[in-house]
Amino acid sequence: MDFTIDTEQKALRDAVRELAGSLADNAPSTGDVPVGPNEHDEKAWSALAEMGVLGLTVPEELGGMGATPVELMLAAQELGKARVQSALPEAVLAAALLAELGTEEQKALLEGVSAGETLIVPALHEPMCSFSLQAHDVTATESGDGWALSGTKAPVRYAAAADRLLVTARAGEQTGVFLIEGAQAEGDVVTFDGASAQLVGSLDGAADALQRAVNVATVALLAEALGAMEGALAMTTEYLKSRKQFGVPIMTFQTLTQRAADMYVSVELARSAVQFAAMVAAEDPGATDHIRRARVVVGKAGRHVGQEAIQLHGGIGMTAEYAVGHYTTRLTAIEHTLGDTRQTIGELARTVRDHGAVDVFA
Amino acid sequence: MHRHLSEEDAAFKEKIREFFTTAIPEEIRTKAKEGRELTKEDIVTSQRILNEHGYAVPHWPVEYGGQDWTELQRHIWRDEMQAAGVPQPLPFNASMVGPVIAAFGSKELKDRFLPKTASLDIWWCQGFSEPDAGSDLAGLRTTAVKDGEDWIVNGQKTWTTLGQYADWIFALVRTNPEAPKKQQGISFLLIDMTTPGIEVRPIKLIDGGREVNEVFFDNVRVPGDQLVGEENAGWSYAKFLLGNERVGVAPVGMIKRWLAEAKEYAAQVKQGEGVVLDDPLVAARIAELEAEAMALELTVLRVAGNSKDGRPDPASSILKLRGSQLEQDTLELITDIAGPMSLMWSEADGGPVPVWATVSTPRYLNFRKASIYGGSNEVQRGIISGTILGLKG
Numbered sequence: 007m008d009f010t011i012d013t014e015q016k017a018l019r020d021a022v023r024e025l026a027g028s029l030a031d032n033a034p035s036t037g038d039v040p041v042g043p044n045e046h047d048e049k050a051w052s053a054l055a056e057m058g059v060l061g062l063t064v065p066e067e068l069g070g071m072g073a074t075p076v077e078l079m080l081a082a083q084e085l086g087k088a089r090v091q092s093a094l095p096e097a098v099l100a101a102a103l104l105a106e107l108g109t110e111e112q113k114a115l116l117e118g119v120s121a122g123e124t125l126i127v128p129a130l131h132e133p134m135c136s137f138s139l140q141a142h143d144v145t146a147t148e149s150g151d152g153w154a155l156s157g158t159k160a161p162v163r164y165a166a167a168a169d170r171l172l173v174t175a176r177a178g179e180q181t182g183v184f185l186i187e188g189a190q191a192e193g194d195v196v197t198f199d200g201a202s203a204q205l206v207g208s209l210d211g212a213a214d215a216l217q218r219a220v221n222v223a224t225v226a227l228l229a230e231a232l233g234a235m236e237g238a239l240a241m242t243t244e245y246l247k248s249r250k251q252f253g254v255p256i257m258t259f260q261t262l263t264q265r266a267a268d269m270y271v272s273v274e275l276a277r278s279a280v281q282f283a284a285m286v287a288a289e290d291p292g293a294t295d296h297i298r299r300a301r302v303v304v305g306k307a308g309r310h311v312g313q314e315a316i317q318l319h320g321g322i323g324m325t326a327e328y329a330v331g332h333y334t335t336r337l338t339a340i341e342h343t344l345g346d347t348r349q350t351i352g353e354l355a356r357t358v359r360d361h362g363a364v365d366v367f368a
Numbered sequence: 369m370h371r372h373l374s375e376e377d378a379a380f381k382e383k384i385r386e387f388f389t390t391a392i393p394e395e396i397r398t399k400a401k402e403g404r405e406l407t408k409e410d411i412v413t414s415q416r417i418l419n420e421h422g423y424a425v426p427h428w429p430v431e432y433g434g435q436d437w438t439e440l441q442r443h444i445w446r447d448e449m450q451a452a453g454v455p456q457p458l459p460f461n462a463s464m465v466g467p468v469i470a471a472f473g474s475k476e477l478k479d480r481f482l483p484k485t486a487s488l489d490i491w492w493c494q495g496f497s498e499p500d501a502g503s504d505l506a507g508l509r510t511t512a513v514k515d516g517e518d519w520i521v522n523g524q525k526t527w528t529t530l531g532q533y534a535d536w537i538f539a540l541v542r543t544n545p546e547a548p549k550k551q552q553g554i555s556f557l558l559i560d561m562t563t564p565g566i567e568v569r570p571i572k573l574i575d576g577g578r579e580v581n582e583v584f585f586d587n588v589r590v591p592g593d594q595l596v597g598e599e600n601a602g603w604s605y606a607k608f609l610l611g612n613e614r615v616g617v618a619p620v621g622m623i624k625r626w627l628a629e630a631k632e633y634a635a636q637v638k639q640g641e642g643v644v645l646d647d648p649l650v651a652a653r654i655a656e657l658e659a660e661a662m663a664l665e666l667t668v669l670r671v672a673g674n675s676k677d678g679r680p681d682p683a684s685s686i687l688k689l690r691g692s693q694l695e696q697d698t699l700e701l702i703t704d705i706a707g708p709m710s711l712m713w714s715e716a717d718g719g720p721v722p723v724w725a726t727v728s729t730p731r732y733l734n735f736r737k738a739s740i741y742g743g744s745n746e747v748q749r750g751i752i753s754g755t756i757l758g759l760k761g
């Protein structure tokens with residue numbers, strides 16, 4: 007196993023770092039600073055497209071860069087550190103699925119996806135349902151030479167800005183993935199009432215392909231979380247040095263510095279897990295268990311680092327005008343996107359009997 | 369030692385539960401339960417009703433609206449109030465400035481302020497913290513300088529919760545910069561927020577709310593009769609207040625209600641063929657939190673009565689420390705139960721995703737404050753290790 011990155015990968019990372027920095031500089035940081043889930047930002051999206059970030063994991067013959075999840079990780083980590091929220095993980099998922107299962111016509115959409123001209127996002131979550139790749143209440147029935155969808159998906163992040171959605175829906179006992187154009191979104195809620203859609207691939211092949219696509223997107227999410235943790239730790243360390251109370255910098259209080267050390271430990275363990283997940287996905291996006299373990303490590307680390315970053319700052323950490331709380335917000339969202347720590351531990355728990363020791367080389 | 373409520377206390381509990389669940393408008397209680405932001409009117413309406421029936425400030429002296437209750441009855445009152453989703457009587461009035469005026473104010477100040485403080489005809493805010501005086505509160509720099517009978521106040525307070533609604537502010541100000549110890553030069557002033565020279569600026573928090581403010585004082589003239597107690601003795605009043613705040617903030621009833629609600633939510637969110645509550649991880653977390661909340665409640669019952677000579681038992685730090693942790697753990701759990709639904713932020717009704725789920729993340733984030741305000745958890749541990757265990761490094 008080799009965790010080093012080559013010169014080309016470094017160059018990509020540095021370029022994204024610079025871009026992310028300039029995007030972050032343009033975001034408002036005083037006055038009515040937006041909080042919570044962001045709106046799709048066309049300008050930032052185009053800039054990412056121009057740098058090739060959106061098409062990183064799209065095959066070259068489909069208009070992408072033909073790079074691997076390792077490059078995706080490097081880019082997403084920089085975005086996380088600079089607090090640039092975007093639909094990148096969602097778009098990666100959609101592209102991976104279409105690249106694997108799509109018809110020629112569907113695959114032709116990926117050129118626009120890589121160019122930032124077409125936004126396709128997954129619609130997996132359903133109201134009052136925990137995360138699952140199986141659709142629960144949204145159904146698809148055959149109608150003519152296509153399919154008709156019924157039911158409600160929510161939350162569908164970036165639904166309002168999306169040109170097309172990839173919707174999971176139940177067809178009999180199976181879950182299929184359906185491509186739909188021009189769905190009506192109200193915020194993050196999308197309701198289908200017999201809307202016509204195309205089946206992507208076949209009903210039989212959908213589950214595994216969807217899991218692989220989720221795994222690649224998860225690498226982007228986890229890497230973004232890693233970047234956010236690095237940012238939060240750096241800000242916290244700086245603050246412990248500069249903030250004075252009782253006439254001394256608060257780093258004088260060992261109870262705080264020891265906890266900063268614990269944050270560092272969490273970040274480094276997360277870094278190993280994220281880089282491992284990227285390597286695994288580059289080799290075999292179907293190695294779900296390894297990626298799930300990485301998700302658990304990063305989920306817990308993100309919670310720990312996000313909470314402590316606010317706590318060690320005191321009141322200022324709670325404010326919208328100060329960046330550190332935004333890291334915590336984003337870490338919380340990432341932890342509940344395309345799966346969550348609780349649900350993932352549940353999935354892993356089901357398979358602990360199937361192996362002896364975990365082998366990171368296999 | 370004995371465990372059960374006496375017949376009298378059981379009857380008291382019945383009576384008070386009946387009152388909270390019938391006399392306070394259901395609309396306000398539902399809003400509070402769902403974790404939505406309450407308006408000023410909601411809080412005023414609720415406190416007025418409580419006060420008319422003697423339930424707003426039971427821990428005050430009887431002549432100013434208090435009740436001759438036992439510590440246990442006060443606990444029952446607080447617990448039932450939180451269980452019913454009744455907004456707490458405004459803490460700045462009921463638990464902070466009221467008891468200080470009652471204990472240290474002149475007869476004149478008591479008559480002037482206590483009735484309106486109990487009824488919320490005066491909305492108070494707390495002007496203690498400053499940008500450079502947080503945990504190190506005694507480092508405060510806002511000054512008050514004598515000018516004839518009056519005081520002239522200059523400086524800045526911050527983190528002033530609900531200062532945007534406040535009619536008056538109780539502020540710690542430096543009146544003797546020469547005092548040998550910085551704690552000795554501080555006084556406790558009552559200031560009308562409409563006095564010229566005061567400016568309030570809201571601070572937006574990461575959950576999007578605007579519950580805290582900066583308050584600026586530029587040559588604000590404060591009549592001399594608005595000083596509480598003795599000049600330069602404000603620090604001891606502040607310590608008295610902060611001790612009361614710690615006892616008042618152990619929100620056991622609310623934590624218990626949140627846990628009960630968490631179970632209802634987890635029994636509704638579907639997972640596979642079943643529901644999230646079937647997940648042993650979720651059930652185990654709830655079971656643990658219930659055990660921990662029980663220990664907190666019992667500790668409240670055991671130590672809340674120990675306040676001696678107006679000095680709170682240092683063990684009240686336990687209540688602040690554990691209370692804030694359990695609040696935070698419970699809200700974290702609810703966010704996890706909401707799962708992907710926690711990605712939506714909205715207080716709007718009627719959508720397919722219920723409000724408890726769409727406020728879960730902002731509420732979870734908002735309550736990170738609970739381990740910071742009123743003396744951070746690090747400061748509480750310092751009190752426990754220093755004052756109780758005698759570990760003064």
Ligand SMILES: Cc1cc2nc3c(=O)[nH]c(=O)nc-3n(C[C@H](O)[C@H](O)[C@H](O)COP(=O)(O)OP(=O)(O)OC[C@H]3O[C@@H](n4cnc5c(N)ncnc54)[C@H](O)[C@@H]3O)c2cc1C
Nearest residue numbers: 259317318320321494496497502503527529737742744746
């Ligand atoms: C939402 C909110 C509402 C508030 N409402 C009010 C209000 O209405 N009125 C009011 O006056 N104030 C209010 N406060 C202010 C609150 O009391 C302060 O935030 C608190 O005292 C901490 O001060 P600080 O924010 O300056 O943090 P700092 O004191 O700078 O602390 C930063 C970090 O250092 C730690 N630390 C500091 N000193 C020590 C030490 N000696 N040992 C170990 N660790 C230490 C802290 O625990 C924290 O982790 C509010 C705060 C918040 C967040």
